[in-house]
Amino acid sequence: MRDSSQPTRERILQAAGKLFHHDGIRAISVDAIAEKAGVTKRTLYYHFRSKDDLIAAHLQARDEPNLALFKRWFDEAEGNAAERIAGIFRHLAQSARNARWKGCGFLRTSVELVNLPGHPALVAARAHKKRLEDWLCSVLAEAGVNGDTSSLARQVMLLLDGSFAVVLLHRDPSYMETAAEAVVRLIAERLPDAKANGAARKARHDRRDQ
Amino acid sequence: MRDSSQPTRERILQAAGKLFHHDGIRAISVDAIAEKAGVTKRTLYYHFRSKDDLIAAHLQARDEPNLALFKRWFDEAEGNAAERIAGIFRHLAQSARNARWKGCGFLRTSVELVNLPGHPALVAARAHKKRLEDWLCSVLAEAGVNGDTSSLARQVMLLLDGSFAVVLLHRDPSYMETAAEAVVRLIAERLPDAKANGAARKARHDRRDQ
DNA sequence: TTGTGTATATTCACTACCCGGTATACATTG
DNA sequence: CAATGTATACCGGGTAGTGAATATACACAA
Numbered sequence: 106m107r108d109s110s111q112p113t114r115e116r117i118l119q120a121a122g123k124l125f126h127h128d129g130i131r132a133i134s135v136d137a138i139a140e141k142a143g144v145t146k147r148t149l150y151y152h153f154r155s156k157d158d159l160i161a162a163h164l165q166a167r168d169e170p171n172l173a174l175f176k177r178w179f180d181e182a183e184g185n186a187a188e189r190i191a192g193i194f195r196h197l198a199q200s201a202r203n204a205r206w207k208g209c210g211f212l213r214t215s216v217e218l219v220n221l222p223g224h225p226a227l228v229a230a231r232a233h234k235k236r237l238e239d240w241l242c243s244v245l246a247e248a249g250v251n252g253d254t255s256s257l258a259r260q261v262m263l264l265l266d267g268s269f270a271v272v273l274l275h276r277d278p279s280y281m282e283t284a285a286e287a288v289v290r291l292i293a294e295r296l297p298d299a300k301a302n303g304a305a306r307k308a309r310h311d312r313r314d315q
Numbered sequence: 316m317r318d319s320s321q322p323t324r325e326r327i328l329q330a331a332g333k334l335f336h337h338d339g340i341r342a343i344s345v346d347a348i349a350e351k352a353g354v355t356k357r358t359l360y361y362h363f364r365s366k367d368d369l370i371a372a373h374l375q376a377r378d379e380p381n382l383a384l385f386k387r388w389f390d391e392a393e394g395n396a397a398e399r400i401a402g403i404f405r406h407l408a409q410s411a412r413n414a415r416w417k418g419c420g421f422l423r424t425s426v427e428l429v430n431l432p433g434h435p436a437l438v439a440a441r442a443h444k445k446r447l448e449d450w451l452c453s454v455l456a457e458a459g460v461n462g463d464t465s466s467l468a469r470q471v472m473l474l475l476d477g478s479f480a481v482v483l484l485h486r487d488p489s490y491m492e493t494a495a496e497a498v499v500r501l502i503a504e505r506l507p508d509a510k511a512n513g514a515a516r517k518a519r520h521d522r523r524d525q
Numbered sequence: 526t527t528g529t530g531t532a533t534a535t536t537c538a539c540t541a542c543c544c545g546g547t548a549t550a551c552a553t554t555g
Numbered sequence: 556c557a558a559t560g561t562a563t564a565c566c567g568g569g570t571a572g573t574g575a576a577t578a579t580a581c582a583c584a585a
Contacts, residue, residue, distance in 0.1 A: 113534080128430035131341045135571060147573080148535050156571065207429055215484040216426040219417055220338035231485055259490060260474075260497040266484075267477025274425040274476075275441055280469060287470040287501060323560085345545060357547080358561055366545065 114152045117142045121163050126207055130160050130217050130226075160214065161225035167210060168233045175237065179244065186248030187292035190241070190261060191285040194268065198281035201272050208273035212266055238262045249297040260291055324362045327352040331373050336417055340370050340436075341427050370424065371435035377420060378443045385447065389454065396458030397502035400451070400471060401495040404478065408491035411482050418483035422476055448472045459507040470501055 120142035124133045135156050139146040153159040175193055182192030200206055207213070211230040218224045242258035250257060264284045271280045330352035334343045345366050349356040363369040385403055392402030410416055417423070421440040428434045452468035460467060474494040481490045 129427065131339075131427070132430050134569075136569085145536050146571090147537080150572065151534065208426075212480050212484065213426050213429065216418070216423050216480075217339065217341070219423065219483065220342050227484075234481075234484060256493060256496070259493045263474050263477035263481055263490060263494050263497065264470075265477070266480040267473035267475070270422055270426075270476040270480045271444070271473055273429065274422065274437075274444060280473060283466060283469045284473050286466070287473065287497075290501060291497060344543075346543085355562055356545090357563085360546070361560065 113142075113144060113148070117144065117149055117152055117159070118163060118166050121159055122167070125160070125163060125214075126210055127205070130214060135159075157224060157226070160218075161229055164211060164214060164226050164229040164233065168229065168236070171211075171233065172236060172240065176240070185293070185296055185298065186244060186250070187289045187296060190244070190292065191288045194265070194281050194285035194288060197265075197268065198278045198285075201278035201281060209266070209269040212269050213273075234262065234266075237265075245292070250292065251295045251297065257292065257295065261288055264288055323352075323354060323358065327354065327359055327362055327369070328373060328376050331369055332377070335370070335373060335424075336420055337415070339427055340424060345369075367434060367436070370428075371439055374421060374424060374436050374439040374443065378439065378446070381421075381443065382446060382450065386450070395503070395506055395508065396454060396460070397499045397506060400454070400502065401498045404475070404491050404495035404498060407475075407478065408488045408495075411488035411491060419476070419479040422479050423483075444472065444476075447475075455502070460502065461505045461507065467502065467505065471498055474498055 117138065121133075121138045124138055124141055135149060136146055138159070139149045142149070149159070153162060178193045178196045179189050182189040184192075211233050214226050215230045218227055221227070238258050241261050242255050245254040245257055264287055268281045268284045272278055327348065331343075331348045334348055334351060345359060346356055348369070349359045352359070359369070363372060388403045388406045389399050392399040394402075421443050424436050425440045428437055431437070448468050451471050452465050455464040455467055474497055478491045478494045482488055
């Protein structure tokens, strides 16, 4: 593929990203995206086979950067694993205070396409969430969490996606602080370096029994 | 309003409910609703001022029954408050195993209307979720939960709406069992009748200090 | 260097259709 | 008659997607 083709495709994806995020994929027309990108609709259809293809490509393009952002927030946070994961939620709360914040594009897309089971964008959305959950699972395992780390990672995902949904509905970012508290409570007592904590001692004891 | 007007209006609402739930509000046309209800579009517009009005009326009509269902699931469950709230999640998991299950209509509507901030349906959706959270809060308070019951109710709501979102995305009801586990862990250690539990003893001790 | 073929990239104008909502006339009932 | 419903037929506007022509860039031959 030629170099000069990249910018145009990128510009279309960027324009689509902004508009999709702001109004939702069904509310935005192909014409609006083309206009925002400064190209003709016909050019858009040269780079993408259909609107559905464009939606899928948009989510695929967001996968990596989104994951990287979460990892950066985790890396930059201080404290044990529980506190650092909670840090992600606090960063999210900060983002959600911006009026333009519109929740999670992957989640929203999966809702908007609920009646199209095989849609490629749904596949991309699921893959993204799965990758995030797997990363959380590995982080918890590395932190030496007792018991079933994959179950704990799923609980964190429930709180994360719950935050996206609830904050979008109520437009109240404080729910993300609430989620952060829950995350700490669920993880902290399972960490090996929990000090003088009855529950943690009991957990370690249980594990020794097996 | 006349008696004979009620069935027609009801039939329209019921048809709209089924179609909205199955495909989403933006994917369903007014014509489709009218046809499903067995009336002409003009009749529909006699009973409802606009499609937006119909959407809002639909959510308002679902508010009470939905709440009642959750309360019934709670009442019919056995065990302490934590177990009975977890019972709601297990009932939800059972529902979600049905292929026709499509998540929470209130949540989905709030996503589909994200670009229309003042939409009456959004008001209805928020009111419903608030009512549910308030009910949870009162249930927790009656169970004698230690500490901040409203914060705990918010955590349960995060897990509930997180379940709706995640299960809809992955089409995997087992996440609701995971949520049930998290609910039990978050609530149980705060219950006054927790036996020989170090964490619970600590919680009671903290409260005595204040 | 100049001409020519070819793949890439883009534009304008267009179709066929579906959408929410309505004007108007007709029916039923008290 | 008058109020409440219902039916047909229609409107303006927006939708995803396309046909045909054109512009650009570059390889290669004369």
